[in-house]
Amino acid sequence: MxxxxxxxxxxxxxxxxxxxxxxxxxxxxxxxxxxxxxxxxxxxxxxxxxxxxxxxxxxxxxxxxxxxxxxxxxxxxxxxxxxxxxxxxxxxxxxxxxxxxxxxxxxxxxxxxxxxxxxxxxxxxxxxxxxxMHHPRTARMRDLLSDPNRFGQLKAIHSIFTFRGDPDFLQNDIRVKPDLDALGALGDLGWYCIRSVLWSADYELPKTAIAHHGCVKNQAGVILSCGATLVWDDAKVATFHCSFLSNQTMELCVMGTRGTLHLSDFVIPFEETPANFRLATDSKFKELHIGWQPLPSEHVISTDLPxxxxxxxxxxxxxxxxxxxxxxxxxKWPIITRKTQLVLDAVKESIEKGFEPVNITG
Amino acid sequence: MxxxxxxxxxxxxxxxxxxxxxxxxxxxxxxxxxxxxxxxxxxxxxxxxxxxxxxxxxxxxxxxxxxxxxxxxxxxxxxxxxxxxxxxxxxxxxxxxxxxxxxxxxxxxxxxxxxxxxxxxxxxxxxxxxxxMHHPRTARMRDLLSDPNRFGQLKAIHSIFTFRGDPDFLQNDIRVKPDLDALGALGDLGWYCIRSVLWSADYELPKTAIAHHGCVKNQAGVILSCGATLVWDDAKVATFHCSFLSNQTMELCVMGTRGTLHLSDFVIPFEETPANFRLATDSKFKELHIGWQPLPSEHVISTDLPxxxxxxxxxxxxxxxxxxxxxxxxxKWPIITRKTQLVLDAVKESIEKGFEPVNITG
Structure with a gap:
């Protein structure tokens, strides 16, 4: 050992x-x-x-x-x-x-x-x-997503990862250079979004990727901002957005029939410890729709090591x-990596094909 | 008076x-x-x-x-x-x-x-x-979105409104009946998402709507779940998702070059008073990327009346x-209403056309 x-x-x-x-x-x-x-x-x-x-x-x-x-x-x-x-x-x-x-x-x-x-x-x-993937918060959230009484059946996922590259970054960073990190924001940030979507879906590959209109590239053709919709056969749907052009943002919202998971720092927690997330279960309105009952619950997860x-x-x-x-x-690890790369490839292909649907095949 | x-x-x-x-x-x-x-x-x-x-x-x-x-x-x-x-x-x-x-x-x-x-x-x-639209929180958020030093230039918006209709709702509610509320979840929930997008963009109409694949309809053809991407000429982009099939969720995330606005109860606040939102400005990582600095700030807005x-x-x-x-x-009010309806119409047309882009014209 x-x-x-x-x-x-x-x-x-x-x-x-x-x-x-x-x-x-x-x-x-x-x-x-x-x-x-x-x-x-x-x-x-x-x-x-x-x-x-x-x-x-x-x-x-x-x-x-x-x-x-x-x-x-x-x-x-x-x-x-x-x-x-x-x-x-x-x-x-x-x-x-x-x-x-x-x-x-x-x-x-x-x-x-x-x-x-x-x-x-x-x-x-x-x-x-x-x-x-290795934060104990992630394991705790996974447990809750798997709980039929707290989350139910997965229906929809939305993930965002953006940060604003300064002029030097947008001119000189390897992540905007076609000969170095040619996948640009999709590779650097969309990677995490796609991984969060697959993680939410317990690594079931979506069937189709359709990139969103509004993709921004630099003069060399490297993606600075893009997004996509991912669709499964059972009508689960995920969307994500990644960009070098917006203030640093890391949103993950996972919706099931009975629950909603949300956090705003899924890639790198706001602080090394503790880290938080919010889970709502069986959310309803109060009488007359003048507020929510129950309120979402806040979960706080500490970790000895980052x-x-x-x-x-x-x-x-x-x-x-x-x-x-x-x-x-x-x-387990290479399989998860490969699925992430397959989805990423499909999103890139969809962008190149003018936002047409692209089948994802393992 | x-x-x-x-x-x-x-x-x-x-x-x-x-x-x-x-x-x-x-x-x-x-x-x-x-x-x-x-x-x-x-x-x-x-x-x-x-x-x-x-x-x-x-x-x-x-x-x-x-x-x-x-x-x-x-x-x-x-x-x-x-x-x-x-x-x-x-x-x-x-x-x-x-x-x-x-x-x-x-x-x-x-x-x-x-x-x-x-x-x-x-x-x-x-x-x-x-x-x-009438909550003082909304006015306060609008002020901040208009502040170049706290939010910068608008780049991206994401909005979600879902709730889970129970079997009786999905069978009998007027919102799933083609002769009553034929717009289904798009009309009932997507309305708010579209309004939140327009509000974020200070009512500048997007140029194009592209509905997302993965739209779910009932047997009568009424939309139960759908989403769309909205794109402006300057590459601003918005996405939204609305559904009768997921736990009640109301997310709004608005991203600018310098700031990120986020709240999880934009349609009906968790409690009548106070209501909260979060604004992050110039978010960066700490040295070694082991946390954020500054952290997003929490804003709490009270109101005497709901x-x-x-x-x-x-x-x-x-x-x-x-x-x-x-x-x-x-x-002001009829103009805002009409813009919301125009975008809603375009999303519906895009769904009917197999998720093709539809121009939005005033």
């Missing part, structure tokens, strides 16, 4: 801003440790180690290859631009490293499949870095089980 | 459940009074007066015509099924009565125009019964000004 004394040893590929958050998370996790940082520049790797208070023994490497060649690295965190994911995630798997891959995981499902196949054939654990550290712990638990008990990789 | 001593005298056409709430509102308003109730059955009118604690002097009439012929009635409240609106609202105007008309105001804009023309040519005030009484007071103020000062009817 991976623990403090015998942790899963992480190497970080690249010094992206998000790697600072994840390196802290690895340090907080009880069964993981950062042992190496690789960058195209040895100086940058050394600075990253020093600036982020990593242990002095952390090895700086002047290339990504060197991290993969490092025999004392068990797992890698890959926050590189999406266009580089296939190359480096596949290489990591081939070197026997477990893979924690930033989202969007790939430019398309075919690329993702190359990554998942490499992980599968080399017996390493794959997980995408969708942190909110969601990103819990994500690292979960990956390390699975990697430890492979290392110590000869277990096979857990297929 | 209409006041307690010299109020606007209301007649109520029909004894619908909602008329109980509005008769209380008329009694609460400081410048209005219920003086007559008409029903197709004199008994029902008498029972309504007794059951709702109306003054003993309130006149019961055994027909709608008799209310219109009552010379001591200044204004009528019309909660009849939508299919009867043209007939009775036009007749009321022709009898010189001001008209407070339940929503949806008409089955189509052409019908509404007959009503508005009758009101215009007879110099009576028209207002639809969209109560939340929103429906304030609606009655506003109509009575305008009616009193016509009565006492020879003013012309205020055109």
């Amino acid at each position: 991976a623990d403090r004394a015998n942790p899963i040893r992480f190497g970080i590929l690249g010094c992206a801003a998000i790697a600072r958050k994840v390196s802290r998370a690895i340090a907080l996790a009880l069964n993981a440790a950062v042992v190496a940082v690789g960058s195209r520049s040895l100086d940058k790797a050394q600075s990253f180690i020093a600036d982020n208070g990593l242990p002095p023994a952390t090895r700086a490497h002047g290339s990504y290859e060197a991290v993969l060649d490092d025999p004392d690295v068990d797992a890698v965190y890959v926050p590189l631009p999406t266009s580089l994911h296939v190359r480096w995630a596949v290489a990591a798997a081939e070197h026997g490293k477990h893979v924690l891959l930033e989202k969007p995981t790939a430019l398309c499902a075919a690329d993702l499949d190359r990554i998942l196949e490499a992980c599968g054939s080399h017996g390493v654990q794959f997980m995408d870095s969708t942190m909110w 969601q990103e550290a819990l994500m690292i712990q979960e990956l390390s638990r699975l990697a430890g089980s492979i290392r110590d008990s000869g277990s096979k990789p857990d297929e | 209409a006041d307690r001593a010299n109020p606007i005298r209301f007649g109520i056409l029909g004894c619908a459940a909602i008329a109980r709430k509005v008769s209380r509102a008329i009694a609460l308003a400081l410048n209005a009074a219920v003086v007559a109730v008409g029903s197709r059955s004199l008994d029902k009118a008498q029972s309504f007066i007794a059951d709702n604690g109306l003054p003993p002097a309130t006149r019961a009439h055994g027909s709608y015509e008799a209310v219109l012929d009552d010379p001591d009635v200044d204004a009528v409240y019309v909660p009849l099924p939508t299919s009867l609106h043209v007939r009775w609202a036009v007749a009321a105007a022709e009898h010189g009565k001001h008209v407070l008309l339940e929503k949806p105001t008409a089955l189509c804009a052409a019908d509404l125009d007959r009503i508005l023309e009758a009101c215009g040519s007879h110099g009576v005030q028209f207002m639809d019964s969209t109560m939340w 929103q429906e009484a304030l609606m009655i007071q506003e109509l009575s103020r305008l009616a009193g000004s016509i009565r006492d000062s020879g003013s012309k009817p205020d055109e």
